[in-house]
Amino acid sequence: MEKLTKKEKKELKKLEWEEELKKEKRNKRLKQIGLWVGVAVILIGAVYGLFLIANSPKSTSTSSGKLPQVVSEDPVTGNPNAKATLVEYSDFQCPACAAYHPLIKQLLSEYNGKIYFVYRYFPLATHQNAMISSLAAYAAGLQNKFWEMHDMLFQTQNSWASSSKARETFIDYAKKLDLDIDKFKTDLDSDKGKSFINDTYGKGLAIGVNSTPTFFLNGVKIQNPRTYDDFKKLIQDEINKK
Amino acid sequence: MKLIKSKKLFFILLILSFLGFLDSAYLTILHYKNAFPPCSVTSGCEEVLTSPYSVLGPMPIALFGSIFYLTVIVLCLFLITTNYKKIYLNILYPLVFVGFIVSVVLFLIQAFILHSFCQYCVLSEVISTALLALVVLRFWGREKN
Numbered sequence: 001m002e003k004l005t006k007k008e009k010k011e012l013k014k015l016e017w018e019e020e021l022k023k024e025k026r027n028k029r030l031k032q033i034g035l036w037v038g039v040a041v042i043l044i045g046a047v048y049g050l051f052l053i054a055n056s057p058k059s060t061s062t063s064s065g066k067l068p069q070v071v072s073e074d075p076v077t078g079n080p081n082a083k084a085t086l087v088e089y090s091d092f093q094c095p096a097c098a099a100y101h102p103l104i105k106q107l108l109s110e111y112n113g114k115i116y117f118v119y120r121y122f123p124l125a126t127h128q129n130a131m132i133s134s135l136a137a138y139a140a141g142l143q144n145k146f147w148e149m150h151d152m153l154f155q156t157q158n159s160w161a162s163s164s165k166a167r168e169t170f171i172d173y174a175k176k177l178d179l180d181i182d183k184f185k186t187d188l189d190s191d192k193g194k195s196f197i198n199d200t201y202g203k204g205l206a207i208g209v210n211s212t213p214t215f216f217l218n219g220v221k222i223q224n225p226r227t228y229d230d231f232k233k234l235i236q237d238e239i240n241k242k
Numbered sequence: 243m244k245l246i247k248s249k250k251l252f253f254i255l256l257i258l259s260f261l262g263f264l265d266s267a268y269l270t271i272l273h274y275k276n277a278f279p280p281c282s283v284t285s286g287c288e289e290v291l292t293s294p295y296s297v298l299g300p301m302p303i304a305l306f307g308s309i310f311y312l313t314v315i316v317l318c319l320f321l322i323t324t325n326y327k328k329i330y331l332n333i334l335y336p337l338v339f340v341g342f343i344v345s346v347v348l349f350l351i352q353a354f355i356l357h358s359f360c361q362y363c364v365l366s367e368v369i370s371t372a373l374l375a376l377v378v379l380r381f382w383g384r385e386k387n
């Protein structure tokens with residue numbers, strides 16, 4: 001009787017032990033599955049969060065001063081009496097501005113006579129050739145070739161953006177545009193151009209411009225349109241308004 | 243003791259590669275969402291992200307980065323849950339090494355060709371360097387033992 005109980009006890013212990021082992025194994029397995037599922041959930045949640053962050057409208061500066069009036073030195077094109085006045089704060093070295101360049105050209109030709117376009121210098125300090133390219137356009141403007149230089153600069157942005165010889169490149173462009181080279185060089189180095197560009201930049205900053213391109217349509221800052229059609233719709237709405 | 247050490251190490255690897263994944267996934271989303279990221283007053287990121295070096299064919303480099311970090315995460319999980327099977331280590335080591343080399347190349351492109359840095363890209367480069375450092379530490383530690 002006693003022996004049997006011992007045997008029984010032994011077996012019971014063995015059973016318990018096996019059960020324990022099984023439990024441990026199961027726990028381990030559960031833990032592992034938990035780890036995988038946990039990581040997967042965290043990853044999916046994180047990607048979802050990133051989507052939300054990327055989709056949230058960029059916090060535009062709170063300062064909302066009035067858009068400065070067009071002055072005689074501002075490069076302008078189109079009809080000054082048009083119902084739609086589009087002002088662009090732009091940097092010749094900014095890839096996004098170059099990407100918008102063909103859109104603007106298309107708008108100007110499609111709404112010929114119905115739109116007034118103002119270019120505002122906004123050379124960003126993070127771009128090494130932003131200032132010199134602005135000066136090149138300014139100097140060309142003094143010889144009535146601002147828009148020709150403007151187009152050239154945007155079309156060839158990749159070739160001079162990181163060049164240490166941008167100045168020479170721009171002098172070449174001036175030659176191509178048949179400018180008076182001596183005058184162009186003098187204007188390129190003049191303080192007058194620099195101070196006008198800096199002034200435009202400073203006034204832009206003051207009304208909350210903090211990135212390029214920044215567009216103002218009839219004095220109101222607009223979110224950068226994603227496509228040409230979006231842009232066209234904004235202009236068309238403004239023309240239809242009154 | 244060694245096991246605990248390994249576990250800790252792979253958890254650090256896991257966390258680092260998770261951060262790397264967040265970083266590069268964010269850039270990937272930006273790439274596909276926003277065709278022309280505007281240039282801001284404070285950072286030179288857009289220049290890097292819109293440069294011809296930011297894509298390889300039709301795919302943004304950031305997508306490769308995301309896949310890289312995701313693979314490291316999966317490998318770490320396999321290692322932690324399978325008691326550090328050698329086969330996963332044999333994949334992880336060269337992968338982390340390749341990731342580091344790619345990071346060095348990308349960093350040099352920013353420094354010497356584009357002359358501007360993108361903070362998100364630099365973060366990813368720092369993380370992949372840290373991954374390599376950890377892996378090398380473990381490898382050397384094992385060799386000594």
